[in-house]
Amino acid sequence: MTHAFRSRLASAAVVVGLVCAGAPALAGPAVAAQPGTTRAASAASARSLPDTDVLSRVIEVKYAEAHWNWTAWSDSTPVAFGDAQPDYQCAEFVARALAAAGLVPGLGPDAPQDDYFHYTAPNGKVYDLLLISELPQYNNLSAYLEDSGIGEDVGDQPAAARPGDIVVTYLGPDGTPSHVGLVSHAATATGEATVDAHNNARLDYGYHYYAPSHLVRLVPNAFLEVWAWAAAQKALHPAPQPTPSAPSAPQKLLGVPSLTDPAGPQV
Numbered sequence: 712m713t714h715a716f717r718s719r720l721a722s723a724a725v726v727v728g729l730v731c732a733g734a735p736a737l738a739g740p741a742v743a744a745q746p747g748t749t750r751a752a753s754a755a756s757a758r759s760l761p762d763t764d765v766l767s768r769v770i771e772v773k774y775a776e777a778h779w780n781w782t783a784w785s786d787s788t789p790v791a792f793g794d795a796q797p798d799y800q801c802a803e804f805v806a807r808a809l810a811a812a813g814l815v816p817g818l819g820p821d822a823p824q825d826d827y828f829h830y831t832a833p834n835g836k837v838y839d840l841l842l843i844s845e846l847p848q849y850n851n852l853s854a855y856l857e858d859s860g861i862g863e864d865v866g867d868q869p870a871a872a873r874p875g876d877i878v879v880t881y882l883g884p885d886g887t888p889s890h891v892g893l894v895s896h897a898a899t900a901t902g903e904a905t906v907d908a909h910n911n912a913r914l915d916y917g918y919h920y921y922a923p924s925h926l927v928r929l930v931p932n933a934f935l936e937v938w939a940w941a942a943a944q945k946a947l948h949p950a951p952q953p954t955p956s957a958p959s960a961p962q963k964l965l966g967v968p969s970l971t972d973p974a975g976p977q978v
Contacts, residue, residue, distance in 0.1 A: 768875030804909035806840035833944035872904040
């Protein structure tokens with residue numbers, strides 16, 4: 712979809728975004744607390760970004776810095792800096808920060824983990840937002856960022872990192888993605904950009920730690936873009952209407968073992 716077409720849909724998308732479950736943070740405490748988040752976005756950065764971008768980025772980083780040491784998405788028991796978080800790994804942490812800022816339509820930051828494992832996007836595709844590694848049977852977090860149009864891979868550009876951007880580490884087999892984190896602070900005259908990440912728990916950790924890496928930059932007006940994309944995709948991919956089916960006998964009566972979804976990768 713062209714930028715111009717998305718722009719024409721922007722007004723309607725804002726209305727949809729504010730009332731849907733995917734953007735609860737925009738009406739909640741995250742906005743009320745915005746004046747106290749000067750660490751998340753410097754005055755210079757704020758002046759160079761449209762208002763919607765400033766708000767999205769502030770909410771992302773606010774979420775990340777409030778949850779960087781949680782044991783699980785629903786368990787605020789803190790772990791020590793550098794400790795493992797096997798129940799709340801890196802891709803889920805970044806995806807929930809994006810959802811808190813309204814950048815994952817229909818999904819909120821407090822949604823059950825399975826909703827992230829089987830996220831059905833407006834384009835009809837199912838994404839595993841718990842995953843950054845490349846596995847052929849899954850559409851991972853990187854695929855969502857690309858398909859939705861909110862993330863632009865600009866390669867290895869640490870100096871360009873801004874709060875709310877995403878860092879993907881490439882230490883997997885054959886140089887594939889292996890880790891992901893969220894930029895918390897831009898570089899200054901005396902220091903590099905910093906990153907918040909999970910598994911292991913990291914707060915304001917040096918960008919160089921994640922090398923070799925690519926910066927995935929949020930596009931301008933990412934919030935408007937993603938809700939315009941959602942509106943257009945829903946028009947193209949209406950939800951199928953369920954068809955009544957005859958009840959079937961329980962599996963245990965048929966001698967068939969119970970079938971369940973796998974736990975799903977969390978890398």
